[in-house]
Every structure is written in structure tokens, then in C-alpha cells.
Amino acid sequence: MSRIGKLPIALPKGVSVNVTKDNSVTVKGPLGELTQKIDPDIKVEINETELVVTRPTEQKRHKAMHGLYRSILNNMVEGVSKGFKIEQEIVGVGYKAEAKGQVLEMSLGYSHDIHFKLPAEVKVEAKTEKRSNPIITLKSADKQLIGQVAAKIRSLRAPEPYKGKGIKFVGEELRRKAGKSAGAK
Numbered sequence: 001m002s003r004i005g006k007l008p009i010a011l012p013k014g015v016s017v018n019v020t021k022d023n024s025v026t027v028k029g030p031l032g033e034l035t036q037k038i039d040p041d042i043k044v045e046i047n048e049t050e051l052v053v054t055r056p057t058e059q060k061r062h063k064a065m066h067g068l069y070r071s072i073l074n075n076m077v078e079g080v081s082k083g084f085k086i087e088q089e090i091v092g093v094g095y096k097a098e099a100k101g102q103v104l105e106m107s108l109g110y111s112h113d114i115h116f117k118l119p120a121e122v123k124v125e126a127k128t129e130k131r132s133n134p135i136i137t138l139k140s141a142d143k144q145l146i147g148q149v150a151a152k153i154r155s156l157r158a159p160e161p162y163k164g165k166g167i168k169f170v171g172e173e174l175r176r177k178a179g180k181s182a183g184a185k
Helices: 059-082 143-155
Strands: 016-019 022-029 032-037 045-046 050-054 084-091 096-100 101-108 115-117 125-126 135-140 164-170
Touching: 022 059, 022 101, 032 059, 050 059, 059 143, 084 143, 096 125, 135 143, 143 164
Parallel strands: none
Antiparallel strands: 016 022, 022 032, 045 050, 084 135, 084 164, 096 101, 101 115, 125 135
């Protein structure tokens, strides 16, 4: 049996789960509401304080989906109860970021500023302190969406290996290259 799939999902206080006949799972909590369509072969059972995901057979396809849907449901429960947060750091001279509602305005060394519109489910905050790099903070209940948005922001100016300039995740270690060796014969 799948190690991840067989683990029950604990339901915190204030979180309610509803499974419909067409195998659509809706999770409601203090931070929002998320819905996910589940494969018809995978069964989701709601006990008093936990959620259990089961599969019908030992087929490779069922084994793969068992762990996948358990992880997705666990992320949904965690998202509506605690939420997810991703921090990104902008490294580079003159690089700036400013949040104006659901639009993130960034100056990343191109000839023009970049205006990045965020989905309504993602909250953004950009702070710049003197003598430090600007930090972009993304918050959302949907782990999949926030990860996708963070990856898209990072792709606008990915960190380069020589000076480390670009958008990186806070705490990320970059592989640095030495560059040209001066005076080599």
C-alpha cells in the first residue's frame, strides 16, 4: 500500500469537507474554500475528525493516483486552515518591486517596467528596506496556484550563476561559477 496514500488526513477545527456524487471534494475553512475533482476510482471517506483516501485495486495507475490525491487533499486542508506563504528576493542593483493591489510592478533591468497581474486568490506584499534586497511575499490557501505564480515571477529574471542577479527564493542556495580567470596563459 502507498505509504503516503494510507495516512489519514486530520481535520482541524473549523474545517469542513464535502464529497459530492460526481467525486468532487470541497474543503471549507477560515481562509477560504477549495474544490478538487477526484478520479472516480479513488474513494474519499469522511470520519469524525479525519479524511481517508482508498483505492480499489493494486494496479499501477491506482497506486499512483492514491498518493497523489491524498497529497492534494492534505494540501487543501492545510491551505484553508493555515495558508501557504512564499518569499522571493530580488538581487541586483536598481532592481525594485512594488505591490499596488493585485498588480506587482517590478523594475528588473529591462528597458521597461514589468506589471504582473496576480489572481484574486493570491495576496502579494513587497517590502524594500535600506541596504537590503527587495522581498516579495505571496500568500494563498491554494498551494498549487501560489507555486505556479511564484515560478512565473521567478522566470521573469531567473538568477544567473556569475553574480547571482535575478529573482530567487529566500534561503535558496545558487550554484555559482568562477568566471574568467585573470592573467591565465
